[in-house]
Amino acid sequence: MILALDVGNTETTLGLFESEILSRRWSISTSLKRTSDEWAVLIKMLFEGEKYSVSELSGIAVSSVVPPVDFNIKNAFLKHFDLDPLFVGPGIKTGVNILYENPLEVGADRVVNAAAAIKLYQLPCIVIDFGTATTFDFIDKGGNYFGGLICPGLNISAEALFTRTAKLPKVEIGKPKRVIGRTTISSIQSGLFYGYISMVEGVVKRIKGEVGEVSTIIGTGGISSLLAPECPFIDDVDEDLTLKGLKIIYDKNRERN
The missing domain is CATH 3.30.420.40 (ATPase, nucleotide binding domain)
Structure with missing residues (x-):
């Protein structure tokens, strides 16, 4: 095991x-x-x-x-x-050719996600990891990791809104019944939820504008199951993508163990 x-x-x-x-x-x-x-x-x-x-x-x-x-x-x-x-770090076989200007800057989680995407999905692809930070990563048809974007996560955005304002309350993150809020709480919930989805959609559109069409867009991370149903451009949600990537990388380095 x-x-x-x-x-x-x-x-x-x-x-x-x-x-x-x-x-x-x-x-x-x-x-x-x-x-x-x-x-x-x-x-x-x-x-x-x-x-x-x-x-x-x-x-x-x-x-x-x-x-x-x-x-x-x-x-x-x-x-x-x-x-x-x-x-996962320098000297470990990952199967990912990193084209970052400084490959050492790429977080281990992003490398692991790329390793899983290369093994399990059709390329080229975009991996969106909804975590504390939300990351977008592009892997080309040849399995090369090009880079991506790092954005504040939805929970960080909500926490910042609460802690940096005097009168706005802390709210539970979820899908509101409608886009236009009729109370302060529902307005904040709508702004967080639909604003974030619009950000994700806009970023994906801009990535495609630079690289052309992609075969697969994968959602992963803690709140991917909450946001993905409102993002029809996401082809698959795999909350275990990082764990699967770790197993793939472990197998590539099995002789070390």
Whole structure:
């Protein structure tokens, strides 16, 4: 069994692969204060809660955009489970030819998503990852990662509106009944929801204006299932794209383990 960890700014998603099947999935908060011992206890509890044993693991693959937590994750597996995690980064085979001006600047999550898109979808494609930040990434027909855009996520936008204004309340993010709000709360909800969808649609249109038509547009990330139904230009929603990409990259580096 292989365990994939997608460490994001807000949440960490863990996926357990039995052969090629993603059989279990967990989401926990990303915490800078979690020690290596606490990581080990948490992972053991998650496994035992699903009637698994960590001793059944043969490998770990990690994508992290939060460097301060990396040491404790690595140390947890080395110290408690005698496993050396594979962290996606320089020197790791990904199958992705990165055409960024400085390839080292590309976040591990974006590389992992590209690896999954190349393996699982028809190219050229656009990957939209709705996370703490929303990223748009373009992969061409030859499997080259060209780059993309990084935008504030929907939750960050909502939080900024609440914290940087005196009278606007914090609202729950969801699809309003109508575009034109009749109360302050419904107006904010509509502005966030439909404004964000319009931003996504506009960005996709501009990307196509630069690169031409694309074969596939993929949505992933925490709120992709909320937004994608209002985005008919998104061809497929795969909330587990990053986990699948981690498994693909792990397999490419299996001899290392």
